[in-house]
Amino acid sequence: MPASQTPLRQVVGLREEIKTINSIAFQVNLLGLNAILLAKQFGEVARGFGVISAELRAFSKQLASHMQAIAQHSVNLVSLETQGLCVQKRHRLLCSAHGRSTSDWLIQAQQRQQGVLSNLQAERESTFKHMREFLGEAYQTCLFGTVIARSARIEAAYAGNQGMVLTTTSLDFSSRVDQVLASLDRLKQATGG
Known part of the structure; x- marks a missing residue:
């Protein structure tokens, strides 16, 4: 995510990347189901x-579980x-009102707002830390x-005549996993990991 983006836009970008990974995980699940059916159809050679x-x-499914946890942190x-x-x-x-007033309550209100901002920043950093931990687990998965x-x-390759169909399916698996790895790398960078 470019540094020129506002923090809210960065978080929205994170959420979009998470949706992409969830979509790919769903595709891998469907590919796996299809591949199981193909293997049953081809019998012993594709067991x-x-x-x-x-x-x-x-x-x-495990990847989707990790992404669900990451998505929850992104909602936060x-x-x-x-x-x-x-x-x-x-x-x-x-x-801006401070210049027009000399009231003590105004200074106290500013200090309270500054304290709230500090707390929000600390919670933001903590949330990013947890996201990085889940991203590390998702990356290992x-x-x-x-x-x-x-x-x-x-x-x-051992499936004989049916090997071409299964090879195509396995290449689809590989392609999807590579897409997820690339997306996880982008998420790691965006979260400071």
């Missing part, structure tokens, strides 16, 4: 491919950024997904 396809489905970030914008606006209004996708290609 290993069916087992690996089931592993890919489990991978997609949207709330924090929105609150921060409101508090900043009130703080600016208080500062995805690396395991690349191993499973490679194994699917190897199993497809």
